[in-house]
Amino acid sequence: MTNENEETSHGLIKTPGQTLLAASLGFLAPVFVIMGLVYYYSSAPKMAPGGDNSAQSIDQRIQKVGKLEVSDNSPRAAHSAEEVYKAQCAACHASGAAGAPKFGDAAAWAPRIKQGLEALEHSALKGKGAMPPQAGGQFDDTEIARAVVYMANAAGAKFEEPAAASDDASAASEPAAAAPASAPAPAASAAAEKPAAGESSATPAPTPEQPAAGESSATPAAASPAPTQTASAEDDAHAAAGKKIYDTTCAACHGTGVAGAPKFGDKAAWAPRLAAGFDEVLKIATHGKGAMPPKGGSNASDADFKAAVEYLVNSAR
Known part of the structure; x- marks a missing residue:
């Protein structure tokens, strides 16, 4: 009985190593607790720089990051250089807004023309300064390149306008001359028009479209109006x-x-x-x-x- 009481009185810590472990845990446990609390409070959502709680700012933060558009992938005729210029480029290049070289201004275009057509196309497609990529338009790269050549040549350049792939495809796929229409099918045979021998020539029974004799031909109109597009x-x-x-x-x-x-x-x-x-x-x-x-x-x-x-x-x- 005396030996059992002596072993129990020593407690859970019996060796110097256990003492060191207990002291370490007693020191590190509060540190980890404090670090967890700091991380919890510092990870709360923060307002983006320049953001506020206005309806517009909230709409911008929660707006969709992408959208699905279904478009017609059939070949289309390429837009001309002048059409692309008027639709997309004239907004700034016609007036020189935001430092854009004005259309036909040889002095403003000269240093840009010296850089070559490739550099001009790269700036137009990737954007430069206040001009967004492709000036924010929805034309393809070749159409944008055409517009660049159109503006540069108006200021004295001699660049060659690139040909669009759709132009080549349309030229190669021109339909051949239509073949003459075939002669109409011969009329139905007389045997089909006249009853065969021994068959009755009585008038056929009335169809739903043709009322029988003695019946009223007044049929109420049942056609319903075609649906219209809603407001x-x-x-x-x-x-x-x-x-x-x-x-x-x-x-x-x-x-x-x-x-x-x-x-x-x-x-x-x-x-x-x-x-x-x-x-x-x-x-x-x-x-x-x-x-x-x-x-x-x-x-x-x-x-x-x-x-x-x-x-x-x-x-x-």
Whole structure:
């Protein structure tokens, strides 16, 4: 009994190594607890630099990172250099906004032409300064290169305009002359028109389209009117057209605020303009003002361009 009491009285720590381990754990455990608390509180969500709790800022933070677009992949005719210039490049190059070399200004284009066509195409496709890649447009690389050659040659260059792949394909796939139409099939045989011998020539039974003798031919009209497009679908198409024109034309200046253009969603910059009313804003946008050419250089219809102005204005309301 005495030996058992002596062993129990020593407790759990019986060796110097166990003593050292217990002391280490007693020191390290609080350290790890403190580190965990610091990490927990420091990992809380933080506001991005320049962000706030406004509705616009929240919408920008939670906006979709991608979208699915279903497009027609059938071959299309390539746009000409002049069409691409008017639709995309004229917004800045026609007036020289944001330091862009003006169309036809040989002095401004001379140092750029010396760099060669490859350097000019690279700047146009990848973006440079205030100009976004492809100026924010939706043309392919060859069409953008054509527009670059068009502007450079207007300032004295002698670059050769690249040919689009669709041009070669359309030239190779021209349909051959249509073969003469075959003669119409011969008329039905007389045997089909006349009953065979021994067969009754009585009038066939009336079809559902032809009432029997004695029956009234008055049939109530059961045709229902063709369905029409709903107002909501029209509104969606109108808004989609406006957003597309903004993305391809207006964003080049209003997306970055170059040449004094009020930025997209900037309520403070748009407030004095909206004070004059939407009709006045639409009038200025249609006819141009300052560095902005008429319709921002877009060749869209009046209805589609109005949708783009509405999309731009609604972002700042």
